[in-house]
Amino acid sequence: MTEGWTWTGSDRYDPERERLVEALCTLGNGRFATRGSAPECTAGPAHYPGTYLAGCYDRLTSVVEGERIENEDLVNLPNWTLLRYRCLPDDAPPGAWLTPDSDSLRTYGVQLDLRAGVLARRLFYRDDRGLGLRVSHLRVVHMGDPRLAVQRTAFRAYGWSGVVEVESVLDGDVTNAGVERYRHLDGRHLVDHRTGFEQDGIGWLTCRTVDPGIRVALAVRTVTRPVCPARKDATRTGTVQTYRLPVGPRRSATVVKTMALRTSLDRPATDPFAEAVDAAARAPAFSRLLSTHRACWHRLWEQGELRVPGEAGRILRLHLFHVFQTLSPNTADLDVGVPARGLHGEAYRGHVFWDELFVLPYLTVHFPEVARALLMYRHRRLPAARAAARRAGGRGAVYPWQSASSGREETQTLHLNPRSGRWLPDHSHLQRHVGSAVALNAWRYAQATGDRGFLHSAGAEILLEVARHWAGAATYDAAHDRYRLRGVMGPDEYHDAYPDATNPGIDDNAYTNATAAWVLARGLDLLGELPDARRAELTERLAVDDEERARWEEVSHRLYVPFHRGVVSQFEGYGDLAELDWDAYRNRYGDIRRLDRILEAEGDTVNRYQASKQADTLMLGYLFRPAELHGLFARLGYALDEETWRATVAYYLRRTSHGSTLSSLVHGWVLTRQKGADAWRYCEEALLADVADVQGGTTGEGIHLGAMAGTVDLVERGITGLEAGPEGLRIAPVALREVPRFAFSLCVLGHRGVRLRMLPGRLAIRVPESSLGPLAVVLPEGRRIALSPGEERWFRM
Numbered sequence: 001m002t003e004g005w006t007w008t009g010s011d012r013y014d015p016e017r018e019r020l021v022e023a024l025c026t027l028g029n030g031r032f033a034t035r036g037s038a039p040e041c042t043a044g045p046a047h048y049p050g051t052y053l054a055g056c057y058d059r060l061t062s063v064v065e066g067e068r069i070e071n072e073d074l075v076n077l078p079n080w081t082l083l084r085y086r087c088l089p090d091d092a093p094p095g096a097w098l099t100p101d102s103d104s105l106r107t108y109g110v111q112l113d114l115r116a117g118v119l120a121r122r123l124f125y126r127d128d129r130g131l132g133l134r135v136s137h138l139r140v141v142h143m144g145d146p147r148l149a150v151q152r153t154a155f156r157a158y159g160w161s162g163v164v165e166v167e168s169v170l171d172g173d174v175t176n177a178g179v180e181r182y183r184h185l186d187g188r189h190l191v192d193h194r195t196g197f198e199q200d201g202i203g204w205l206t207c208r209t210v211d212p213g214i215r216v217a218l219a220v221r222t223v224t225r226p227v228c229p230a231r232k233d234a235t236r237t238g239t240v241q242t243y244r245l246p247v248g249p250r251r252s253a254t255v256v257k258t259m260a261l262r263t264s265l266d267r268p269a270t271d272p273f274a275e276a277v278d279a280a281a282r283a284p285a286f287s288r289l290l291s292t293h294r295a296c297w298h299r300l301w302e303q304g305e306l307r308v309p310g311e312a313g314r315i316l317r318l319h320l321f322h323v324f325q326t327l328s329p330n331t332a333d334l335d336v337g338v339p340a341r342g343l344h345g346e347a348y349r350g351h352v353f354w355d356e357l358f359v360l361p362y363l364t365v366h367f368p369e370v371a372r373a374l375l376m377y378r379h380r381r382l383p384a385a386r387a388a389a390r391r392a393g394g395r396g397a398v399y400p401w402q403s404a405s406s407g408r409e410e411t412q413t414l415h416l417n418p419r420s421g422r423w424l425p426d427h428s429h430l431q432r433h434v435g436s437a438v439a440l441n442a443w444r445y446a447q448a449t450g451d452r453g454f455l456h457s458a459g460a461e462i463l464l465e466v467a468r469h470w471a472g473a474a475t476y477d478a479a480h481d482r483y484r485l486r487g488v489m490g491p492d493e494y495h496d497a498y499p500d501a502t503n504p505g506i507d508d509n510a511y512t513n514a515t516a517a518w519v520l521a522r523g524l525d526l527l528g529e530l531p532d533a534r535r536a537e538l539t540e541r542l543a544v545d546d547e548e549r550a551r552w553e554e555v556s557h558r559l560y561v562p563f564h565r566g567v568v569s570q571f572e573g574y575g576d577l578a579e580l581d582w583d584a585y586r587n588r589y590g591d592i593r594r595l596d597r598i599l600e601a602e603g604d605t606v607n608r609y610q611a612s613k614q615a616d617t618l619m620l621g622y623l624f625r626p627a628e629l630h631g632l633f634a635r636l637g638y639a640l641d642e643e644t645w646r647a648t649v650a651y652y653l654r655r656t657s658h659g660s661t662l663s664s665l666v667h668g669w670v671l672t673r674q675k676g677a678d679a680w681r682y683c684e685e686a687l688l689a690d691v692a693d694v695q696g697g698t699t700g701e702g703i704h705l706g707a708m709a710g711t712v713d714l715v716e717r718g719i720t721g722l723e724a725g726p727e728g729l730r731i732a733p734v735a736l737r738e739v740p741r742f743a744f745s746l747c748v749l750g751h752r753g754v755r756l757r758m759l760p761g762r763l764a765i766r767v768p769e770s771s772l773g774p775l776a777v778v779l780p781e782g783r784r785i786a787l788s789p790g791e792e793r794w795f796r797m
Contacts, residue, residue: 007318009036009110013100015046019700020693022048024318025112025119026344026703027139030054030328030370031146032077032261033343036110036119039083039137039151040099042171048178048700051077052343052350054326055265055336056216057405058189058209064414065423071412072404074339074350075189076176078205078218078238080259081151082169087133088244089162098125098133106132114321115301116294117143132158133247142289143296146330147266147279150258152286161248166255168222168230170195172205172237178346179701181416190216195234202280203232203239206273212405215264217272219280225254258283267333300324304366306712308742315687316715319708326705327363332373335380337403341702348702351402351410352377354491355706357437357623358662360445361713365724365746368449375445378438379458381407382465385435389469396469397462399435401428419594420601427496427504430489432473436515439466440623443522448724450749456534460526464542467523467552470516474555482560488512490571492616493660494596494606498573508572510617513559517636518624520556524549561638567648568640570617580609580655593659593695612656614663618649621670625723625732646674653678661689661707669710669718672736680738686711716744720758724748728776728784733763733797751775751789766792 009021018038025036032053041047052074059072087095100108100123107124121137134156142148155164172195176187190207197203204219222230222241230241245253260279262272283289304324308316326342337352338359356374363371378399384407385397392398400409411429416422442462446455474483487505489496490512497504527535527549538544561568564575585592592598596606596613615622620629626642633640649670658664668682685694689707693699716722719739721732729748743757754775755766767775767787774786779795787793 004314005113005115005317007112007114007314007321009112011109013105013108015101018046018100019048019697021110022050023344023700023703024322024690025110026322026325026342027117027119027141027149028325028328028343029141029143029146030324030326030330031334032141033325034081034139034141034149035344036112036139037081038100038121039081039139039153040085040097041101042079042082043174043177046101048345049079049081049174050178050345051080051261053077053216053261053263053265054331054334054339054343055405056209056214056263057350058214059211060186060189062185064184067414069185069412069414071185071349072351072410073176073187073189074343074346074404075209075214076174076178076346077216077261078170078172078190078207079174080149080170080218080220080257080261081139082171083137083151083153083255083257084167084169085135085153085155086165087131087157087160087162088165089131089160092129092131092162094165095127098123098135112321114317115297117141117297117321117324118290118293126158131160133164134158138290140290140293142293143300143328143330144292147261148258148283148289149261150256150283150286150289152254152256154252154254155245155247156252157247157249159249161251162246163244164247164253166224166243166245168203168220168241168243168255168257170203170205170218170220170239172207176346181418182346182349184416193237195237195239197232197234197239197241198277198281200281201230201241202277203234203241204273204277204280205238215272217262217276219260219276221258221280221283223256223258223285256286258286258289300328303745306715306742306744308715308739312684312687312739313742315691316712318691319687319711322703323359323362323705323709323712327359327367327370327374329367329370332367332369334373335377336374337377338374338705340705342705345700345702347698348402349404349410351404353402354431354434354437355662356441358665358706358710358713360441361717362709364445364448365716365748368445368451368747371445371449372451372454375442375454375462376458378442379462382461384408386465394469395472396467397435397465398432398469399438399466401431401434417597417600419597422600424600425504428489428493430487430496430505431491431493432469432488433491433509433512433515435466435469436512436519439463439519439522440515443526447726448748450726455526456530460530460534460538461542463519463526464523464538464544467520468542468544468548470520471548471552471555474516474559477560480560481558483555483558484508484560485513485516490616491619492570492612492614494611494613495571495574497607499577499605499608506571506573508560508562510561510568510570511619513561514620514632514636515623517556517559518632520552521632521635524552524556557635557637559636561633561636563638566644567651568617568644570612570652574610577610578608580611582654591696592657595657595659610655612652614656614658614660615652615666615670618652618670619666621645621649621673622666625721626673649674649676658685661686661695661704662710664689665707665710665714669714672714672718673721673734675734679736683711683714683736683738686714715739715742716746720756720763722756728778729754729765730778731763731765732780733758735760749775755792761797763795763797764792765795
């Protein structure tokens, strides 16, 4: 499947796998990305070209089951890659347009150069007369100039001489139609198309989105070798340039399409049309674009690579590659969040969920500027989160479960069960725990980087407003002598109500309550550490008085966490639900990852059972080190010893269907830290989630960015026990036999390029030369050392 830095997407043409190949071979630069689709093909059952610009959303209204439903989607932009070709031999009639679906296709290969960010596709056709044509495509989405992309196609004839007729197409007749279950919804987001040509072989297209009317301009410069005149045709939604290129057994021809993308989202604001045409005209030749692109990738890997030997390491490298497609240093200049499915497809409509909880830990210690920018996306939407809290009758900030451009709640009100064909109410907006994730990310970014400026400004506003929401949402229950959080949903997502209940939501989700208590405690800590002037300013502006701070203190000690049968309950009443006959359902259906859909199609509901889609309570073991988790529960007045936590882990392992790619990741993380026997089984499943498309077709709709970044973080932080904070770099390694050795560099507390190497029983830390002071390191059993810049030390573990 892989060799070194080359990922073989496909070594034969299989239309049923083509969309998976397209997603896994997507090229991007953190500003926009283009799926790894075949240039010869438009959208159809096997192929789905797509180009997506970070933050480019559009809102449309559709009628579903008689109801008007609004959805804001990441927009599929015009297809700049389309290239049609056919053979015109000297002594024969013209052949048909050739595609991977042609009967004359003899060989087909797709390879991704991970080191350089280059996609190669090679095809060979031979017809019944023995006439052959070799076609080679190279594609780049430029990492150095994030507004450019280029595609070079080479043709060579075998056994004949004549002409290859080529159509270089810029196609604006595209829709959002990449996800089958969304096809009942309106997907035509681009209107007001204008097309035309400029000098030097430049075709252009402008259009805008429906709402809010983002202006989009693409310009494509087409250059051929040998140079040939073009026939130019401008249609209502695109441009076509037709060339006749002479070819023969010893004479090849090339076509290079260089695309420039500009929009009204760009800063500074300019005319997208004029800028796109100018950029396409001034863009360097293909060879120069390729060399500068490779140089950018070299620097990117130098700062971000994790080196792990073997097959696991190659998959981790692919995962990192796709993190960079979506979130690169170019992203630091944008107002965008972390799209759960990358810029690789239209699943989840390109929305931002809580996946930054799994992505930011990696970015924080490798690309802190990018992590900060993603947190600022949340800060800019703090007014919308405050408005959401007011609408709910509360105070503070309620971040949406699904976010897009404005920060309003974008979670759909209905969702389709493709198994039953029924549209069902969607209550997942009740996952208010996303606010705690945003606050935790802000706090941990500042702890790892030492960026107190952020923590005392934007970070403080985020954390204090989320804390304020939790303190106000908690209601006192005299029977328990505790504060409770009612009517929520946990990360599990299966349980959105109690059996036979008329109102949605469950009470006292353990994960939600525990993380809310953590946020309240950190809010109090932050108020205590702020400089006097900043504290006075914030408390005055936010109107946080002594009475409110006293309530935060009380609630942070008295939030209710339910237990049953010696384990932490996922939520109040979870232990009273019926047990599911797991073996019976596995025997009947095989794959039961989406148990909720199976049960609904049977006329039943997963709300009746002790069955979870993904890790919920066990997320606490992912977020917090054992000592930190035990301390959090102790603050709440609960004794959570090692035996109780191990029993809790075992309990939920038996009751989880792993309907999310994040589930295996979290279980693998928790078991690795516990040195559990099944740790690698879950880690391996997380590694293979997208590569093997374990969810049966979902990866073709977009990769799972949280799981990809999370697997890298599992090695870097999970196995090493790495955590950065004011006391320094804390390390507490655990051995995972399947990953015995690895190395990576990180940025921590101002030090850039700190190098860690793990070997069986040994650990090396090297601090690069700099003008900074020593880096404090805390080893197991509390051993503390200081490493001076330029020093490397080895330790036995």
